[in-house]
Structure formats: structure tokens, C-alpha cells
Amino acid sequence: MSDHTDPHHRIEPLPARRIHADAAEGLAALLVDAVDSGASVGFLAPLSPAEAASWWRAAAEETERGVRTVWASYGPDGAVSGVISLARAGMPNQPHRADIAKLLVHRAARGRGLGRRLLETAERAAAAEGRTLLVLDTETGSGAEALYRKAGWTRAGSIPGYALTPDGVPHPTTYYYKVLERGRDSG
Template identity: 60%
Template sequence: MTVTRLDADRARDFAEGLAELLTAVVADGASVGFLAPLGHAEALAWWEERVTAVAAGQLAVWVARGEDGRVTGTVSLAFPGKPNSRHRGEIVKLMVHRDGRGRGLGRRLLSTAEDAAAAAGMTLLHLDTETDSPAEHLYRSAGWTRAGVIPDYAASPAGVLRPTSLYYKRMPAPTR
């Protein structure tokens, strides 16, 4: 399993595989911002929009690939644009294909994004995830702290309103 950070050109190259991953995790019920059924064209258009953010330095995207080269996971780190928030970042769209689950890939992707955030001088990360989802166990076991729950925050892929849990993690202060 290889994990690679994508620049804008590589993000374009991987858009098809990332779209396939996105449609698969939504079909499996992951609440990542889309309703089911999610069409390939919509998923591809969404990933192609991310290329602009990657090129502008607003988003870092990592992709995990199996031995066969197929995309099995991804995670992104969003960099804030406001001067008063450059010390923090947001973990977004951590996704692992059902075939890659249970092998530590989610933790590896999360650690990769955390390490990059620390290297960039970020001292605080945050994210949101569906309350009582499998992802919550990952975040808690990786040292994240739940800040609270917002009821009826987002619709699940099936269209049912679900609560979201907000998490944060303090990163080590950069050494000088």
C-alpha cells in the first residue's frame, strides 16, 4: 500500500480513481457530504473542483493505492486562508474503500495528514464526523478530543438527518 501526496497534475491524474472511491463509500453509507445514489460524473466533477484548491495551496490531498494501483483511500488537509487562523487546519474527506478497511489504512492516512500539518507549523486540527459512525472510534483512538455534538447537522446518504461530532487535536508546537 502506497500513500502519495498529490500535486495539481497528479490530482488530475487520480480524479477517476478518487471518484470511484467516493461513489463506493457513499454507496456503503459513509456520510461525507453526498446523498445516494451518487453518480460517477458528479463525483468526478467534485474531485476535479478540488484540483483548483490543490493548485492554490489551499488543500493537500493524499491518495492510498493498493498493489494493483487502484485507489483504496484518501484524506485531505484544508489550509485556512484567514491570517488569524493559519495555526490550524481541517481534516476533510478521510475515506477508505470497504476492501481496504481493517488494515490500519485509515489510521495511516490520518497520521500522514497530521504529520504534514505539524510540519507546516499547525498547532491545532479539527474535523467533523457523523456521530456514532465507525470513524469516531478511529479519531478517539488516535488522540482526538470530542468538543461537542450538533443534532440534525447533515443528511446521511439515505437522506436521514444525523448528528455530527466535532473533534480537535492539539499538535506539538513547532521547534525553532
């Protein structure tokens, strides 16, 4: 972890009932903040709190089914400061892999190592449950790319015009992967 890690943000897994309870407030606000700050995380601006809450309710249903695990970080004031998801592959020939999804850190909490702590939390959990391969995608040229490279992720390649930025402009997406050893991160 970096010397700039803020230890005042606690990270905890969120059961489905907690995601449902927090969907319309803290989790929705975090997702809206990410889109408002230009993060390409699947939504166009302006993202309404209702649309963000709806996405989180769907994530809660995936959590109930065991398809997704969500961790949230909370600042000293108790507000949601970040989140990350581990989405398990659903096909029978992919029990060894999962995707990292929706790594979000509120603008007010960025630059203190929280994104790295959230990423490490998901990586450790994936390795502990026997996952040996993690995959993620991010907007090419985004600040997140530096985080993933520093955390030992390998760039697999980019696809031009893959997704629209929040303002509707086609932009390339870069895929990364990380190989894990069972029970611990190999990076």
C-alpha cells in the same frame, strides 16, 4: 500503528495535475464507494461518478492554490484504496489551524489500519508546516469516531440534525480537534 496495518498500501501526496488526471477514475470511484457504503461525506445517494469527479476537480483547484493537500493510498494492484485531505483555514487569524477532510478508505481495504496511516500522514504534514490545531467533523456514531478517539483526538461536541446521511435522513455530527506541537504530533 496497529498490528493489523497493511504495509502493502503506499501513501503519497497528490499534486493538482494528478488529482485532475485521476478525478474521473480512481478518486471518483472511491468517493462513490464511500457514499454507497453509507458514509456521510457531504453527498446523497446515489452519487454519480460524474458528480464525484467534479468534486475532485474542485479539490484539484484548491490544491493548486495551496488551500488543500491530498494524499492517496494505492493497493498492490495500483488502485486507489484511500484518501485524506488537509484543508487550510483561509482567514488571516487562523494560520495555525487546518481541517482534516474526506478521510475515505475503500470497503475492500478497511480494517487493516489504512485509515490510521492516512490520518497520521496528514497530522505529521500539518505539524511540519507549523499547524498547531486540527479540526474535523464526522457522523455521530460512525465507525470513524472510534478511529479518531484511538488516534488521540478530543471530542468537542455534537450538533443534532447537522447533515443528511446518504439516504437523506438528518443525523448528528460530532466535531473533534487535536492539538499538535510544531514539527510533531503532541498526541
